[in-house]
Amino acid sequence: MSDKDRILFDKQIEVRWADCDANQHMRHTAYSDLCAHTRIAFLNSIGLTQAWSQEHRIGPVLFKEETEYQQEAHMGDALRVTVEAGEPTGFSKSIRMRQHLYSADGQIAALHRCVIGWMDLDKRKIVTIPTPISERFPVDVDA
Numbered sequence: 001m002s003d004k005d006r007i008l009f010d011k012q013i014e015v016r017w018a019d020c021d022a023n024q025h026m027r028h029t030a031y032s033d034l035c036a037h038t039r040i041a042f043l044n045s046i047g048l049t050q051a052w053s054q055e056h057r058i059g060p061v062l063f064k065e066e067t068e069y070q071q072e073a074h075m076g077d078a079l080r081v082t083v084e085a086g087e088p089t090g091f092s093k094s095i096r097m098r099q100h101l102y103s104a105d106g107q108i109a110a111l112h113r114c115v116i117g118w119m120d121l122d123k124r125k126i127v128t129i130p131t132p133i134s135e136r137f138p139v140d141v142d143a
Contacts, residue, residue, distance in 0.1 A: 009042035009083040026073040038081040065114035
């Protein structure tokens with residue numbers, strides 16, 4: 001499967017001064033911040049906007065995230081951040097998402113993985129994955 005077939009969404013982002021640390025490279029938590037920013041842009045692009053969330057009274061919740069760092073990024077660098085479907089979680093109420101951060105020369109700067117579910121904002125309970133997500137991500141049916 002080619003990169004184009006796996007990638008559901010991508011976004012170009014410039015590393016800002018606020019993303020960097022005293023060692024003059026992008027701080028580790030900034031990688032997570034850029035991935036979260038890209039995930040929200042992806043959700044918006046498929047209609048799961050803030051207004052949709054308020055209307056349906058459900059919103060995304062992050063269960064787990066991890067990042068593998070491959071190469072430094074510095075202030076002013078252009079990064080391409082992707083959203084891709086990960087392997088099924090084994091649970092019908094969560095998905096696994098992968099994201100790559102690519103440097104301008106196409107090299108992988110980092111690989112980010114997360115597990116996400118959706119929560120009923122009133123009952124504070126995890127709910128079934130919204131259809132616009134289940135159509136794009138492999139979801140296991142609970143045994």
